[in-house]
Amino acid sequence: MPHGEFARDLLAALAKRPRQLSPKYFYDAAGSALFDRICELPEYYLTRCELGLLSAHAPEIAKHMGAEAEIVEFGAGSLAKIRLLLDAVRRPGRYLPIDISGEHLAAAARRLQQDYPLLEVLPVVADYTKGLRLPPRVRRGSRRIGFFPGSTIGNLRSDEALRFLKQAAVLLRGGALLLGADLVKAPAVLHAAYNDAQGVTAAFNLNLLARANRELGANFDPAGFAHSAFYNAGLQRVEMHLMSLRKQDVSVCGRHFEFAEGETLHTENSYKFTIDSLQALATHAGLRPGPVWTDKHRRFGLLWLHAPS
Numbered sequence: 106m107p108h109g110e111f112a113r114d115l116l117a118a119l120a121k122r123p124r125q126l127s128p129k130y131f132y133d134a135a136g137s138a139l140f141d142r143i144c145e146l147p148e149y150y151l152t153r154c155e156l157g158l159l160s161a162h163a164p165e166i167a168k169h170m171g172a173e174a175e176i177v178e179f180g181a182g183s184l185a186k187i188r189l190l191l192d193a194v195r196r197p198g199r200y201l202p203i204d205i206s207g208e209h210l211a212a213a214a215r216r217l218q219q220d221y222p223l224l225e226v227l228p229v230v231a232d233y234t235k236g237l238r239l240p241p242r243v244r245r246g247s248r249r250i251g252f253f254p255g256s257t258i259g260n261l262r263s264d265e266a267l268r269f270l271k272q273a274a275v276l277l278r279g280g281a282l283l284l285g286a287d288l289v290k291a292p293a294v295l296h297a298a299y300n301d302a303q304g305v306t307a308a309f310n311l312n313l314l315a316r317a318n319r320e321l322g323a324n325f326d327p328a329g330f331a332h333s334a335f336y337n338a339g340l341q342r343v344e345m346h347l348m349s350l351r352k353q354d355v356s357v358c359g360r361h362f363e364f365a366e367g368e369t370l371h372t373e374n375s376y377k378f379t380i381d382s383l384q385a386l387a388t389h390a391g392l393r394p395g396p397v398w399t400d401k402h403r404r405f406g407l408l409w410l411h412a413p414s
């Protein structure tokens with residue numbers, strides 16, 4: 106991603122009230138490494154739960170995918186989850202991981218290609234929340250299966266989520282979308298997942314300021330801000346903020362901004378869903394709900410959503 110976009114969005118976020126920035130800017134190299142550590146935390150059940158569902162049901166999911174399917178992964182990251190599915194697919198067709206971070210994606214795609222020599226791996230550098238064009242299908246009639254794991258859908262506003270699902274319904278016509286999403290649950294469990302004892306999530310959140318300092322020559326004092334994460338029950342979402350601990354001035358790209366004590370920069374929303382709310386949203390987007398896989402505590406859901414032809 107060009108640095109210009111980060112500068113532009115951060116300046117715009119600081120200029121408006123309330124101050125809010127897209128969570129996509131968490132994921133520079135340091136932020137991606139911190140996110141990988143979050144996935145290993147005892148409190149952060151999401152990744153473990155989803156990996157458990159994927160490995161337990163991979164044979165059944167592979168049957169739904171069919172032979173020589175073309176798998177399109179939205180926001181592909183480290184490409185760990187897809188391996189569980191690829192291992193269960195008899196004849197893999199083509200795999201198109203889509204991510205905004207080109208370097209990260211290219212390296213992960215090379216490693217995957219080495220481990221699955223028969224699979225055609227075709228990385229696509231793009232922002233899948235914007236209009237997305239994919240290379241033509243390998244063969245006419247080959248089935249396209251979308252994969253959107255990690256509850257990344259929870260980072261989108263409801264209008265963005267709807268737009269994404271509508272786009273998926275078109276791109277995957279005749280195939281299906283496998284969607285992983287975090288479910289509404291006891292606030293204490295959610296609170297712990299975003300306020301871990303080791304402070305890794307706090308470091309992940311605060312890295313945004315360090316990134317602005319590194320890339321944009323900003324002068325944020327990371328010690329002058331605190332990690333704040335809480336469950337907003339009315340809106341069914343965990344909110345993350347960076348809260349100014351005192352009145353302070355910050356300069357970014359030569360422009361000055363004042364933070365009052367207690368004022369925040371809103372850095373992320375993580376919406377939580379019910380199976381019903383997800384299926385209703387998907388139906389509204391033109392997808393047709395199919396099988397659902399969930400764990401015994403109903404913490405996380407994997408939904409199969411048909412894309413009609």
Ligand code: AVJ
Pocket residue numbers: 143151255256257259260299306373374375
């Ligand atoms: C990868 C966006 C799903 O919202 O739970 C983890 C990112 N933020 N801890 C999430 C995240 C704080 C994560 N998603």
